[in-house]
Amino acid sequence: MTTETKNTEATTDRIRPLARIVASSRTIEGGGFEVYRPFPTPSLDLLDPFLLLDEMAPVNHEPGQAMGAPAHPHRGFETVTYVLQGEVEHQDSAGNHGLIGPGDVQWMTAGDGIIHSEMPSTRIQTEGGVGHGLQLWVNLPSTLRRTTPRYQGLPNDQLAAVAGEGWSAEVVAGSLFGVDGPAETFTPIVYARVTIQAGASLRIPVADGHTSAVYAFAGSAAVGQSGESLDAQHLAVFERSSGDLVISVPADAAGPFDSIVIAGEPIDQPIARYGPFVMNTKAEIEEAIDDFNAGRMGSITATGTT
Template sequence: MEADMTMRDTDRQGEHGRESARGEEAVEMLLQAREKDLGGFSVRRLLPTAKRTMVGPWIFFDHMGPADFPPGQGITVRPHPHINLATVTYLFEGEILHRDSLGSVQPIVPGDINLMVAGRGIVHSERERPEVTGTAHRLHGLQLWLALPEADEEIEPAFHHYPSSDIPMCTVDGVPLRVMMGSAYGVISPVRTFADTLYVEARLKAGQCLTLPKTSERALYVVSGALRLGRRILPEHSMAVLYPAWSVVVEADTDARIALIGGESVGERFIDWNFVSSRKERIEQARADWRAGRYPLVPGDEEEFIPLPD
């Protein structure tokens, strides 16, 4: 997917001094999703915002759908570039066909994780196979971006696909969950990370409780349903940025699906359109390179591209 913001992460708050927090006191801020039209379908964007640019290494968070398409329609995200970041795509329903300038061609289906490492620069497109667009279908999922640590910003681009069967699952207090990246609840994900990174998905029945794992920065997104933190309700499509407390317990007010992200800060980042970097001049160079056509083409998808926005 593509972003459309230019922002600096200058308002980060320091570590919270408490060693434990339960209930509404654990919430540093509550972010509400903003609708973004990506041409043919819309997404709910949680990060970045004016109030909060990053949570740990995570700098971008889009909730796609659920979007229902009639036969003959679907997502058509034309080739576009990225630098100094890694995209993480995860679907609940539907399928996306990923192509990139490395020659990767990979359908993404529910439960899989696609990790595309842009490094010094990559181009990719996100479309759907004719077999999918030929019938009525639904798309629902999350796409996130990781800012790479400064030492890894200019590494060689790479693409990693992890099938659903490789993503570890466990049950905690009766709650089924998946540890998608990093480690939590005694489980370690095989998905590559570049800094201390956490990404967990869980589904709670109404009344179930879950103690969240500790990490230096974290945020909880309500994909569906509603959660309770003490007397505070976290509604559907909201993201609670949490203090780094030792103990935070959430309770499902209704049946709910949640995503927890977090990890260590990698420092200040600039973000402009699809470019993320610790150096503003690097983004200016990336813009100039895309404008001048100096990026590689995507094999099998060479005819179209997204122009550089003004």
């Protein structure tokens, strides 16, 4: 990965107002692993166009203990998995198969319907090791909910790396700090990992009227005009207005602030969801369930797909 060096200056004099800071809930997912989830929760249903954000908490697995998400269906949206530590093996009913390691990303469009699994690699399951990652669900507009499923495997060396004084970023999708992330998206989205060192500050440009948020998974920082504290496993949600996101890390911080920045154009359409399906109406959800039960989303076998 080639890292570009940038001197960032404010794209506007305005600082985007902070709307709220949300603490993650802790819940069990997949085969029984714990996640931190800032949304959806009773206090925050979604951040249009984003439907869900999970942090798979850092766990040092003993041999034979690592758990993942066995085969399950999706329809109507996209899943984005960002591995921070460990290895995840993906397989799906469209015939895609991939192994992603530290810093790698997979962007799967469920679209018309897909069965997939995300499991720790055979090595991690056999030998043990640390697992840590993030998963983001991205909504699709009604005209694209039934699009053909696709899989984008994005190795870390393909992400757009950029750095400045006291900070660095890996851009997965969208344009940020003059670089373009490699992921192809259906609507305007920015998705990036941003790391800021102690004593440094950063202004992050966001398009006017777009949803924007910063999720901290390590360290703490001051955000917004008032400098409210954003700690690990918390999400800072900003207003859909104008101005830059402002993040500052105290000089006496124990370590760097590590975060995920998400921003996107709201879709502003009705949403109906049930478990792994996200559509626009209840009738479409019922159709998705029927299609899955009838086997119309395919299946995964040990050696391929059927």
